[in-house]
Amino acid sequence: MTTTQRYLYLTAWSLFVLLVLLAVFGGWLKPHGIGPDQYISFEKRMVGGEERYVVPPYKPDGRFLFGTDHRGYDILSLLMNGMKYTLSFALLVTLARFAAGLPLGLLAGVKGRGRGALSSLQVIFSAVPAILFVFPALVGIYYTLHVDMGLPPGHPNLRWFAAFSFLLLTFVGVFHIANQFSDRAYFFAGKPYVTAARLMGAGSGRIILRHVLPQLKNEILFAFLAEFVQVLFLMGQLSVMGIFLFGGEIFDMESPGYVVFLTTSGEWCSMIAYGAKMMRYFPWIILSAGGVFTATILIVQFFLSQLKLQHERRA
Amino acid sequence: MIRNIVRALIILLGVVAGIILLSSMNRAFQSKLDMDHLYVFTYEGRATLPEIVNKVPETRITDASSNLVEVPPGKARQFRRSFILKDGVRSVMMVSGPASFSITAYKDAVVNQVRAFAKGDLGYLVRTPTSSKVTQHPLQHYLQQMLETSLTYFLPGLAAGIFVGYLGAVIGAVRSGLGRFFDGLHGLVMGIPDFFIVALLQLLGIYLVKLTDRQVFKILQYNEGTPFLIPFVVIAVFPAVLVYGTLKLAIQRELTESYVVTGMAKGLSHRSIIWKHVLRNTTEDVLSVMPKVVTVSLGGMVIAESMSHIVGIGGYYLNPKFMTVTSLPATCIVLGGMALIFQLFFLLLRKWLVVSTREVAS
Numbered sequence A: 001m002t003t004t005q006r007y008l009y010l011t012a013w014s015l016f017v018l019l020v021l022l023a024v025f026g027g028w029l030k031p032h033g034i035g036p037d038q039y040i041s042f043e044k045r046m047v048g049g050e051e052r053y054v055v056p057p058y059k060p061d062g063r064f065l066f067g068t069d070h071r072g073y074d075i076l077s078l079l080m081n082g083m084k085y086t087l088s089f090a091l092l093v094t095l096a097r098f099a100a101g102l103p104l105g106l107l108a109g110v111k112g113r114g115r116g117a118l119s120s121l122q123v124i125f126s127a128v129p130a131i132l133f134v135f136p137a138l139v140g141i142y143y144t145l146h147v148d149m150g151l152p153p154g155h156p157n158l159r160w161f162a163a164f165s166f167l168l169l170t171f172v173g174v175f176h177i178a179n180q181f182s183d184r185a186y187f188f189a190g191k192p193y194v195t196a197a198r199l200m201g202a203g204s205g206r207i208i209l210r211h212v213l214p215q216l217k218n219e220i221l222f223a224f225l226a227e228f229v230q231v232l233f234l235m236g237q238l239s240v241m242g243i244f245l246f247g248g249e250i251f252d253m254e255s256p257g258y259v260v261f262l263t264t265s266g267e268w269c270s271m272i273a274y275g276a277k278m279m280r281y282f283p284w285i286i287l288s289a290g291g292v293f294t295a296t297i298l299i300v301q302f303f304l305s306q307l308k309l310q311h312e313r314r315a
Numbered sequence B: 001m002i003r004n005i006v007r008a009l010i011i012l013l014g015v016v017a018g019i020i021l022l023s024s025m026n027r028a029f030q031s032k033l034d035m036d037h038l039y040v041f042t043y044e045g046r047a048t049l050p051e052i053v054n055k056v057p058e059t060r061i062t063d064a065s066s067n068l069v070e071v072p073p074g075k076a077r078q079f080r081r082s083f084i085l086k087d088g089v090r091s092v093m094m095v096s097g098p099a100s101f102s103i104t105a106y107k108d109a110v111v112n113q114v115r116a117f118a119k120g121d122l123g124y125l126v127r128t129p130t131s132s133k134v135t136q137h138p139l140q141h142y143l144q145q146m147l148e149t150s151l152t153y154f155l156p157g158l159a160a161g162i163f164v165g166y167l168g169a170v171i172g173a174v175r176s177g178l179g180r181f182f183d184g185l186h187g188l189v190m191g192i193p194d195f196f197i198v199a200l201l202q203l204l205g206i207y208l209v210k211l212t213d214r215q216v217f218k219i220l221q222y223n224e225g226t227p228f229l230i231p232f233v234v235i236a237v238f239p240a241v242l243v244y245g246t247l248k249l250a251i252q253r254e255l256t257e258s259y260v261v262t263g264m265a266k267g268l269s270h271r272s273i274i275w276k277h278v279l280r281n282t283t284e285d286v287l288s289v290m291p292k293v294v295t296v297s298l299g300g301m302v303i304a305e306s307m308s309h310i311v312g313i314g315g316y317y318l319n320p321k322f323m324t325v326t327s328l329p330a331t332c333i334v335l336g337g338m339a340l341i342f343q344l345f346f347l348l349l350r351k352w353l354v355v356s357t358r359e360v361a362s
Helices: A003-029 A074-109 A115-127 A130-144 A154-189 A190-198 A204-240 A268-277 A282-314 B004-024 B049-055 B074-083 B103-118 B138-173 B176-192 B196-213 B229-254 B256-264 B270-281 B284-308 B330-351
Strands: A043-047 A048-056 A249-252 A259-262 B035-043 B060-063 B069-072 B089-096 B123-129 B136-138 B324-326
Touching: A003 A074, A003 A282, A074 A115, A074 A154, A074 A204, A074 A268, A074 A282, A115 A154, A115 B004, A115 B270, A115 B284, A115 B330, A130 A154, A130 A204, A130 B004, A130 B284, A130 B330, A154 A204, A204 A268, A204 A282, A204 B049, A204 B196, A249 B089, A259 A268, A268 A282, A268 B196, A282 B176, A282 B196, B004 B103, B004 B330, B035 B049, B035 B074, B049 B060, B074 B089, B123 B256, B138 B176, B138 B229, B138 B270, B138 B284, B138 B330, B176 B229, B196 B229, B196 B284, B229 B270, B229 B284, B256 B270, B270 B284, B284 B330
Parallel strands: none
Antiparallel strands: A043 A048, A249 A259, B035 B069, B035 B089, B060 B069, B123 B136, B123 B324
16 A cells, blocks of 8 residues: 555545544534524624624624524534434434345345346336435425424424335335345355355355355445435435425514524534525525535545545455 | 336336325325414523413413413414514424324325326416415426426536546546546545535526626526526536546456557557547446436436426426425426436447347357
């Protein structure tokens, strides 16, 4: 490994570990609180050389590095607190996709049965963008359960919506994982040592655990990270279409009847949805939320690419 | 041949069935709004719930621990406004009863949707009223215009993306310095979500207006004129990176083949080997990635149309021109059909251009 390669590999690990630490400890490290006691209705600020009373959202400055939202809550603090919710939901969906798809694919590949059906299901769900399956279902439920009206945290409808979103996002991604690993398992199942094991009486389960999985462990890790990124992409798409999780509160703007939905946790998808609506007047909101979202994806992809390179070097 | 046609029909039916089954899920849930109560939350230190309720006549606290307030029967929406105007009130939320789930209701919804499609009812778009009149139009009224609008930038965007990706990979293979730069750019762009690209372009448009005092390119669709640049770029970006990545890997693979070594030993230049020999052997790789290219482009188009308020086939749902729509499943099926048509085109192209070297039993 050259010096540059080693440097890049270590940088990838450092950034990834930093990401995980921020996700876990962000709620404690945030510079400002994000509770009702942090609400700012107006402040005296210098505007065009004059001191005036100004209502939030405030632009980024020395006190609020990423600016504030309509309540005067620090955007950086919201994003640091909300990071764990967004990333842990994406992680859970990815884990669920693998928990369902991996055994399905490995069994089909080793037994040699059901591969055609898996392939057809994979084509159906990948032939069109996942958002075409997911959005019509979620938007209907979103409005039926009145999530758009702002439900108090802990409301049963929020749990229904979160559960359904989780199941749907998992479901649309299961078949391509199953198909991918079905092909790989089929490849290894044709190897002479697997045939020998089968002749000696090994069942499909033993063949998968003892002979196929050890060959695929790196591939599973790479596919897991790639899938995590795809789930984040899908969540980002849904957020600009107005669908996000974890509830919030309704904030009435000065214009009668004009309300905005604000997250209480800082969950990133709701921040993105809020920022996308306010982009023309308060661009720092979408730039901050979209920026950290993009930076997270880039860090994970960089980490994945360095892992793959390291694996190739060792091979 | 027949087997392929049957498989294609199964895939088409699968896509349609998937969209109908999933889009009808909301009918399985039922949750009623309680129009006699509201949740009223106050800012600590500024006002208490009893103080606020005393200021709004005809209301009383039902449950202080959950901030539940009773209002005159059926008037929750009107009294919500009264509460929110009071100083010290943080938020006022409608009260939703817990949801119930019914398989029978879901089954009926699916059957009704299929029957509606069979009768030619593709759903309605209800226009946001500009006067007191609410107008409702069937989807067929808008469908052709939506398709024309979307195809105006989808086809050029897709073609441009494929062309740029292909050219970039070839230039990168011929000139190694540029190749490394393109690789870095490829890695960067692959990580940027499509919504963020749209947001950055819209902010750029706003900035250019402030700088030049004139509209350089449209960022939103108002009455006339459809934004072109934003959906075009978003649709083109991901095909470009996908084709670039695939072709670059394929070229690198082919450059290790023995026929390339033979060509170089015979004195052929690196450039002529790539143009005359390597590229034709990478055709299958490029055509194999086209289904994913189409899928990703369509997803980008949906996001670009939604964020730019374009009344196109992908993004009309969130358009402020429409108060409510019931045609979402139908347009998702139309988009699915578009995706499948493109994939069929690339499949036929693959059969035409790629020579099969599979052995045939004599």
